Amino acid sequence: MDFGEFNIHIWSVVSATGIICLVLIYLPLAKIKKNESKIKNNETT
Amino acid sequence: MIYFVKILKKEFLIYSRKSSSFISPVVFFLISISLYPIGISNDPDILKNLAPGLIWITVLLSTLISFQNIFAEDYEDGSIELLLASGQNLSLIVLIKIFVNWIFSCLPIIVLSMFSIFLLYLPIEGLKPLIISLLIGTPTICLFGALAGALSLGKNSITGPALMLPLSLPVLILGTQAINYSLNGINFSSNILLLTAILIFLLPIILFASVGALKLHFN
Amino acid sequence: MFQTLKNFYHKLGSFPWFYKISGKVIPFAGVLSISLIVISSIWGLFFSPTDAVQGDVYRIIYFHVPAVSVSQVIYYSMSIAAAVFLIWRMKMAGVYIKSLAPIGAAFTFIGLMSGAIWGQPTWGTWWVWDARLTSTLVLFLFYLAIIGMQSTFASRKSADTAVSIITLVGVVNLPIVKKSVDWWNTLHQPASISITGESSISSEMLLPLLLSILGIYLFVFFTGLLSMRAEISTREQNKDWFKKVSNYN
Numbered sequence: 001m002d003f004g005e006f007n008i009h010i011w012s013v014v015s016a017t018g019i020i021c022l023v024l025i026y027l028p029l030a031k032i033k034k035n036e037s038k039i040k041n042n043e044t045t
Numbered sequence: 046m047i048y049f050v051k052i053l054k055k056e057f058l059i060y061s062r063k064s065s066s067f068i069s070p071v072v073f074f075l076i077s078i079s080l081y082p083i084g085i086s087n088d089p090d091i092l093k094n095l096a097p098g099l100i101w102i103t104v105l106l107s108t109l110i111s112f113q114n115i116f117a118e119d120y121e122d123g124s125i126e127l128l129l130a131s132g133q134n135l136s137l138i139v140l141i142k143i144f145v146n147w148i149f150s151c152l153p154i155i156v157l158s159m160f161s162i163f164l165l166y167l168p169i170e171g172l173k174p175l176i177i178s179l180l181i182g183t184p185t186i187c188l189f190g191a192l193a194g195a196l197s198l199g200k201n202s203i204t205g206p207a208l209m210l211p212l213s214l215p216v217l218i219l220g221t222q223a224i225n226y227s228l229n230g231i232n233f234s235s236n237i238l239l240l241t242a243i244l245i246f247l248l249p250i251i252l253f254a255s256v257g258a259l260k261l262h263f264n
Numbered sequence: 265m266f267q268t269l270k271n272f273y274h275k276l277g278s279f280p281w282f283y284k285i286s287g288k289v290i291p292f293a294g295v296l297s298i299s300l301i302v303i304s305s306i307w308g309l310f311f312s313p314t315d316a317v318q319g320d321v322y323r324i325i326y327f328h329v330p331a332v333s334v335s336q337v338i339y340y341s342m343s344i345a346a347a348v349f350l351i352w353r354m355k356m357a358g359v360y361i362k363s364l365a366p367i368g369a370a371f372t373f374i375g376l377m378s379g380a381i382w383g384q385p386t387w388g389t390w391w392v393w394d395a396r397l398t399s400t401l402v403l404f405l406f407y408l409a410i411i412g413m414q415s416t417f418a419s420r421k422s423a424d425t426a427v428s429i430i431t432l433v434g435v436v437n438l439p440i441v442k443k444s445v446d447w448w449n450t451l452h453q454p455a456s457i458s459i460t461g462e463s464s465i466s467s468e469m470l471l472p473l474l475l476s477i478l479g480i481y482l483f484v485f486f487t488g489l490l491s492m493r494a495e496i497s498t499r500e501q502n503k504d505w506f507k508k509v510s511n512y513n
């Protein structure tokens with residue numbers, strides 16, 4: 001595929017897949033952060 | 046043995062005293078069957094082609110009304126807890142409950158589905174496969190209903206139907222296909238045999254699963 | 265050999281051990297899987313040859329095929345975990361099912377979506393009711409039912425058991441669904457689209473495809489560990505070991 005050419009079908013699939021993958025990484029990471037920091041706050045206060 | 050006969054009699058009595066349990070599916074079925082010609086078309090040719098699918102889908106949906114009846118009341122008045130504590134063979138009792146529920150919620154609909162000859166212009170050759178496929182297919186659907194009802198006891202959530210409908214897909218396909226086959230002059234017995242096979246295959250599995258699901262509510 | 269396996273199984277059931285090990289494995293798995301996906305995507309999108317029949321659109325294959333294949337594998341692995349949970353009451357199996365179900369649903373969705381977007385320019389239709397597509401849709405519905413079931417039980421153990429039951433019933437039913445749609449399909453539309461018709465795929469196309477499949481599997485391994493960790497951190501919040509670990513970090 002030429003770099004200058006824009007294929008809407010391919011790029012919509014690529015971007016949607018990318019977004020879903022990022023969400024799949026972000027959500028559990030945020031949850032772990034939240035749970036671990038909750039404990040830390042309890043200890044310090 | 047006498048114990049199970051007693052339970053059977055008791056279930057019959059409960060269902061026959063509570064008229065809404067078998068009237069509401071019937072009313073739902075009749076209303077929707079008479080709405081299709083108004084909503085889609087009153088052209089006999091179009092309706093004739095759609096009739097097998099429409100009848101089967103409507104039967105499937107009308108079981109959604111009644112599947113919660115299987116365990117909901119026993120759960121509320123606590124008799125399921127007693128049964129669990131009694132140490133009797135629970136899967137047999139569940140089987141009896143499903144059987145009685147089938148007699149009261151599905152059998153009237155199967156009888157009424159004969160009216161589709163007039164209302165949906167189903168050709169008369171389609172009547173025999175329609176009745177046979179419904180007779181063999183609906184017990185499987187009732188089984189799924191029992192599982193869904195046991196899992197979603199006491200909760201008014203969408204999870205029951207959401208679980209039940211994808212499970213019933215094979216029955217729906219084989220049932221409508223049997224009618225379509227006979228309308229096209231093809232032998233439909235293989236579909237009936239497959240429906241029977243599915244019923245026999247799933248009966249112990251689903252019974253076991255529903256008993257397990259029932260136990261979950263009483264820890 | 266058997267003894268080490270047995271030891272590994274027992275260790276796997278322990279939350280603190282899993283939490284410790286997964287914390288070490290996750291960075292490697294993450295870097296490896298994401299770089300594999302990026303490499304295979306760039307290779308597939310820009311450097312592999314254009315298909316003679318379909319043109320450039322066929323490059324969706326590098327996202328579609330891995331997603332569909334991994335979505336089925338996730339479901340089968342979940343059903344194994346469900347059996348383990350029901351038989352041996354291993355808590356980790358419940359964690360596994362709960363964490364992997366959303367990932368499986370996400371990849372089934374990616375598979376369905378990319379298939380539709382691929383089908384539109386190539387075969388002129390977004391959707392066909394053929395056996396593959398219908399059974400994938402049913403798989404998606406099962407995932408949704410499993411996710412929906414999580415929230416209907418008050419106690420964690422009952423929810424896990426209910427979900428295991430559904431997963432097992434689903435895995436019994438899926439082949440029946442597949443077969444019945446197959447039979448149904450033959451009456452209505454003979455010789456419909458076969459999406460994986462290209463059996464003689466050239467090696468220049470096959471290599472990035474294999475790479476992307478490997479990348480997605482590793483990615484699922486990575487996000488699976490990550491969300492299992494998240495699930496454990498939610499369930500074990502009030503346990504002493506968890507407090508120790510999170511203060512140490």
